[in-house]
Amino acid sequence: MTLLSNSASAGRTPRVFAVHDHMLEPLFDGIVEDLERNGVDVLRGPSSKPGDKPSVLPPSYMERLLQADVAMFSSRSLCTGEMLAACAPSLRAVVNPTIGVETVDLAAAGELGILVGNGSTPENYIGMAEAAVMFMLNLFYGLRTTEQHLRENRPRPAPDQVHARTLRGKTIGILGLGNIGRSVARLLQPFDVKVLAYSPHADPDSVPAGVQLASLDEVMARSDLVCICIAVTPSNRQLVNERTLGLMKRSAYLVNVARGDAIDEPALVRVLQERRIAGAALDTFALEPLPMDSPLRRLDNVILTPHAVGYTKENVDSLRAAAVENIRRVLAGLPPLHCKNPAAQKKWAARVAGMESLRSWNAAAHS
Numbered sequence: 198m199t200l201l202s203n204s205a206s207a208g209r210t211p212r213v214f215a216v217h218d219h220m221l222e223p224l225f226d227g228i229v230e231d232l233e234r235n236g237v238d239v240l241r242g243p244s245s246k247p248g249d250k251p252s253v254l255p256p257s258y259m260e261r262l263l264q265a266d267v268a269m270f271s272s273r274s275l276c277t278g279e280m281l282a283a284c285a286p287s288l289r290a291v292v293n294p295t296i297g298v299e300t301v302d303l304a305a306a307g308e309l310g311i312l313v314g315n316g317s318t319p320e321n322y323i324g325m326a327e328a329a330v331m332f333m334l335n336l337f338y339g340l341r342t343t344e345q346h347l348r349e350n351r352p353r354p355a356p357d358q359v360h361a362r363t364l365r366g367k368t369i370g371i372l373g374l375g376n377i378g379r380s381v382a383r384l385l386q387p388f389d390v391k392v393l394a395y396s397p398h399a400d401p402d403s404v405p406a407g408v409q410l411a412s413l414d415e416v417m418a419r420s421d422l423v424c425i426c427i428a429v430t431p432s433n434r435q436l437v438n439e440r441t442l443g444l445m446k447r448s449a450y451l452v453n454v455a456r457g458d459a460i461d462e463p464a465l466v467r468v469l470q471e472r473r474i475a476g477a478a479l480d481t482f483a484l485e486p487l488p489m490d491s492p493l494r495r496l497d498n499v500i501l502t503p504h505a506v507g508y509t510k511e512n513v514d515s516l517r518a519a520a521v522e523n524i525r526r527v528l529a530g531l532p533p534l535h536c537k538n539p540a541a542q543k544k545w546a547a548r549v550a551g552m553e554s555l556r557s558w559n560a561a562a563h564s
Contacts, residue, residue, distance in 0.1 A: 210227030211528045214265035216274045218244035219297070220485060220504065224513060227270070228294060228423045230518045237524075240265060245273035249483045250300065252277050258453040263287065267524050272297040274457070278305030285309045289549055294520040296321055296377075298537050299456060311546035314523040314533030317376055320515035325379030325507035329424050329454045333369070334476035335500060336422065336450040337362045365389045365390070372436065373427030374399045374408070377454065381424055382408050393420060419445040424452040425459050439464040445474050454507065457482040467490045469499055480506040 209301035213232055218225050229239045240261035243254065252275050254262060263284045268291045276291055281302060291301050292314040306313050335341070338361040346353065352361065355358040367390050371378045374396035382392050382405040392408045395416045401526060404410060417423060423445065427433055437451070438461040445451070451474060453460060460481045468474055479535070482491070485504055493499055521531035530549055532542050 199285060210236065210238045210358055210361075211267075212238045212240055212265045213269060213524060214240045214262045216271060217244035218247060218271040218273055219245045219247065220273065221271060224294060224516060225271070227487040227517050230394075230522065231517065231521045235521075236523075237374040237528075239306070242270075242274070247269065247486060250275045251453050252279075254280065259283070267527050268377055269290055269520065269524075270300060271296065271542055272300055273294065276301040278302040281305050281442060285311065287552070289552075290314060290523075290533060292523045292533060294519060295515050296325075297428070297456060299458070301537075308543040310541055310548040312527065312532055312541060312545050314527070315535050315537055315539045316519045318512075318515040318519050320509070320511040321507075322376035324381050324509045324512045325377045325454050326384055326392075328480070328507035329377070329381050329426070329452055332454070332480075332500065332506070333424070333450070334364060336476055337364050337479055341500070350457070354450075363381060365521070367391070367421040368393060368419055370395070370411075370416035370423040370554055371408075372396075372413070372416065372423065372425045372459075373496055375454065377428035378424075379405050383428060399463045399485045413441065414497045415442055417441045418446075421446065421450060422450040422452060425455045425458055427455050429441070429456040429458045435461040436456050437461065437465070439467075442468045442474065448475050448557045450475050451477040453477070453479045453481055455481060457485065462493075466496075469493075469496050472498070476500075479503075480504055522559055 215225060216227055232239050244256050245343065250273065262280065264287065265284065266287060266289050268276065270291060270293055272295060281288070282305065288311055290312040291306060293301065294316045296315055296317050297376055298315050301311055301313055317502060342360055365388055369385055369390050369392050371392060372392045374394050377397065378394065382394065385392055386407055393411045393416045393512060394404065394408050399410060399412055425437060436459055438548045442464055446472060451480055465477065469477060478500040479493070480502045481504050487493065487501065487503065493501060519535060523535060526533055532545070
């Protein structure tokens with residue numbers, strides 16, 4: 198199916214600006230390949246670098262962004278309000294291929310009538326939810342320790358040395374009831390656990406069955422395990438910090454399948470080193486890839502995965518297809534299938550209609 202928009206039929210090839218992402222380059226390259234095969238002119242942006250999210254694009258790349266109908270950023274590249282304002286005359290939408298859009302200024306996009314799409318596919322958030330539950334079971338059962346008994350030819354643990362604990366009967370805290378948090382709650386239902394959730398904007402009438410909404414402090418203090426599923430925003434960055442970690446039980450665990458910025462990482466390192474909580478499982482970090490000299494790597498009570506624990510084959514395939522479909526719809530004058538700022542759709546539709554009218558007038562005037 199062609200991606201060419203109405204404006205292209207009037208003689209203009211649609212253009213998409215796409216950054217490089219140092220952790221997701223094959224995914225971005227695949228999306229670019231699909232777009233180019235369908236007649237889109239792709240203008241590549243700069244490469245992301247670990248720990249560096251510049252708020253200003255170099256002039257040569259900014260020139261490309263100014264020409265774009267759609268821009269594709271990532272969780273490791275900023276799309277600021279200043280960038281959006283500068284390219285508003287031609288930019289219809291920003292489409293990130295993954296779930297995270299914390300690097301896009303959503304408020305500015307909405308004010309400007311620019312829609313923001315993402316890769317919130319079922320394969321993506323269900324995969325992350327399954328991985329989160331896998332983390333929980335690994336932490337409670339101490340799978341690594343149990344495996345070491347066999348690999349190191351140790352005897353089976355004596356009854357008074359058994360380390361595993363059942364998930365059944367525990368209180369699980371979930372921070373954030375978006376698609377991932379809700380999916381985690383649903384997957385936990387057969388385990389006969391009590392689920393507390395902190396989600397200040399959640400509608401109490403629409404929370405998953407068996408979930409009790411609670412304050413942040415209550416979730417942190419009462420839970421045997423806290424699972425972080427929030428979408429990080431300026432208002433909740435480092436929600437899990439020295440104070441909130443201090444509320445947790447010494448026997449409790451922490452799981453993070455959201456973003457590294459959700460945690461004050463140095464504070465978590467101290468808490469783990471001092472055994473103020475039992476352990477953690479972390480898939481995301483403040484700096485990615487996780488530096489080789491990170492103190493987290495030296496801890497024996499933490500499971501570390503490289504921001505890939507829910508990165509399944511089904512997930513990758515769905516993200517590539519969703520990004521292309523989101524862009525196809527935008528170029529055809531339709532909102533993206535997965536839209537993060539739907540309240541801006543009315544303003545966006547009027548703005549796009551005006552852009553099309555102006556292009557048609559210009560084409561007729563120069564014919």
